[in-house]
Amino acid sequence: MGWSDLVEKYKMNNRFTGKRVGIISASVNASNYQNCLILKYNDDGLYLKTTIFFKLFHPPIFIPWTEVKSVREKKILFTRYNELIIGDPFIATIKLRAKTYRKIQNSHLSSIT
Numbered sequence: 001m002g003w004s005d006l007v008e009k010y011k012m013n014n015r016f017t018g019k020r021v022g023i024i025s026a027s028v029n030a031s032n033y034q035n036c037l038i039l040k041y042n043d044d045g046l047y048l049k050t051t052i053f054f055k056l057f058h059p060p061i062f063i064p065w066t067e068v069k070s071v072r073e074k075k076i077l078f079t080r081y082n083e084l085i086i087g088d089p090f091i092a093t094i095k096l097r098a099k100t101y102r103k104i105q106n107s108h109l110s111s112i113t
Helices: 003-010 052-057 098-104
Strands: 019-028 031-041 045-050 061-064 068-076 079-086 092-097
Touching: 003 061, 019 098, 031 098, 079 098, 092 098
Parallel strands: none
Antiparallel strands: 019 031, 019 092, 031 045, 045 061, 068 079, 079 092
C-alpha cells in the first residue's frame, strides 16, 4: 500500500508546470524512496514522480493542496520530518524531511493543522 493507493486517485497524465524542488527522499506509508523522487509544486498542489529506475510501476501523481488534510511534525533521532496526511478518508502519509517541507510550505499548507 502507498504509491498505488495514491495513483488510484491522483494519477497525473498531463505535463506539470510548477517550481521544481529537485530529487528528494521521502516515504509513502511504509515504503521508502531514497533519492529517487522528483518533487515539484504550484499553487494548486504537489507533484511527485519517480526517477527513471522506478517509472514503470510508479506513474506520476498530483495531489491538490485541498487533499492534504493535516501536517504533523516528527523527529527521529536527530532528523526532523513533516508527515502530510493525504485524503479524507485517509489514503496515505507522505513523510518529507523538514528541510524539503520548508521549500514547499506556503499559504496553502500553513493553513493546514
